[in-house]
Amino acid sequence: MKRGSEIVEHYASWLCQFILTKNAQVSGIIFLQKFYWRHDVRSMRFMRALCGEGSFASLIIATTGWNRLKADDQPTHYELANEKRLLTNEVFEQVIEAGAKQFRFCRDHSSAMHIVDTLLAREHKFKLQVQYEVLE
Numbered sequence: 001m002k003r004g005s006e007i008v009e010h011y012a013s014w015l016c017q018f019i020l021t022k023n024a025q026v027s028g029i030i031f032l033q034k035f036y037w038r039h040d041v042r043s044m045r046f047m048r049a050l051c052g053e054g055s056f057a058s059l060i061i062a063t064t065g066w067n068r069l070k071a072d073d074q075p076t077h078y079e080l081a082n083e084k085r086l087l088t089n090e091v092f093e094q095v096i097e098a099g100a101k102q103f104r105f106c107r108d109h110s111s112a113m114h115i116v117d118t119l120l121a122r123e124h125k126f127k128l129q130v131q132y133e134v135l136e
Contacts, residue, residue, distance in 0.1 A: 012050055012130045025125035028058040030115060032105065035063035035083040041091040048095060052129025057099025058122065061092065062115050067107035 018024065031047050051059055063083055066075070075083070086092060087102060096102060103115050 012128075015128070016131050019128075019131060026058070026128060027122045027125055028060055028119045029128075030060045030062055030119065032062050032064050033086065034065045035079065035086055035104075036065055041089055044091045044095065048091070050128055050130050052132070053098065055126045055128065056095050058124065058126055059095060059100040060115055060119060061087070061096070061100055061102045062105040063087075063102070064105050064107070066104045066111075 019026065029047070029051060031044070033043070047059070048056075063086070066079075083104075087096065101118065103111070103118070105111050105115060
């Protein structure tokens with residue numbers, strides 16, 4: 001089994017190669033995180049290193065696991081507490097304070113389009129921190 005850092009390195013390399021060969025620009029990154037994984041912040045640390053501090057405002061944190069809710073259901077107190085605990089964790093909180101947006105992804109067309117539309121509405125394009133590091 002690959003370690004988290006090996007996985008991130010693999011995808012970072014692929015992403016940089018894709019961006020360089022296609023002359024693509026990045027409008028933002030969507031980071032998916034289960035809201036009830038309150039103690040797992042390693043993936044967000046990798047995301048921070050991948051993006052770089054200057055691009056946190058182009059990051060969307062989409063919490064997942066909400067798909068069990070029906071259209072009229074409200075999240076339970078436990079679910080809301082877990083989401084709050086995750087998003088107020090120091091690692092996530094710093095990224096959000098730097099401008100990252102947070103949404104709930106409910107595994108439906110509506111929530112997916114809301115997230116994607118938000119990302120596509122941004123006119124600012126940026127380079128990922130890892131792009132600078134690969135080019136050097």
